[in-house]
Amino acid sequence: MNSEDRFSKLEGNLEELIENIRQTCIMVSDFQPQGQNNLNQKMHSIVNSLQEVDRSKGAFQDVSVPVSVLRYIDQGTNPQLYSKDLMQKALAKNEEVRGKIEVYKKFYNTFSEEMSKTFPEVFDFYVKTRQAET
Known part of the structure; x- marks a missing residue:
């Protein structure tokens, strides 16, 4: 199973x-007593889905998620915006470093x-020494 299929x-x-x-x-x-069987079926479906997710964990041993992404999700932010925000921060830092340079x-x-x-x-000596190093 390739990577895209497993995901x-x-x-x-x-x-x-x-x-x-x-x-x-x-x-x-909106519980109704006559809906107990349907509720039981849904609960079984939930348990089966959880078991399926648990069984599939072995296929994701090679996947690592940065802790910062998990923090991002915990804050209620869309994880798909993580890369965009990361790039914006990198660009801002790059501009800051360029300014310092x-x-x-x-x-x-x-x-x-x-x-x-x-x-x-002294300056002539410095220039000659620097030229000799390169």
Whole structure:
């Protein structure tokens, strides 16, 4: 079974489980004694769906979910937006780092100019040493 099939099968099992739970909630909220057999069948369906999900856990041993995704879900956020938010944070951090790099470049250029004016011999030695290293 390929990766996509196993996820599709698990997704189907979970959707069936959710639907059975939804229907059971409706039956319980408006319980009628004559509906006991139907309620029992739904409960058996829920148990069977849970057992099926439990049996399929072996097919997902190689899957790891980052803890941050689980926190994201716990906060009630759509996990499909996780990657989008992660990329936006990475882009923002990238811009921040680019800004710092530009500031350091400007500082280096200004510092080099002032060093060459104030200490020309030391700065020439620095430049020659740096050229020899590369």
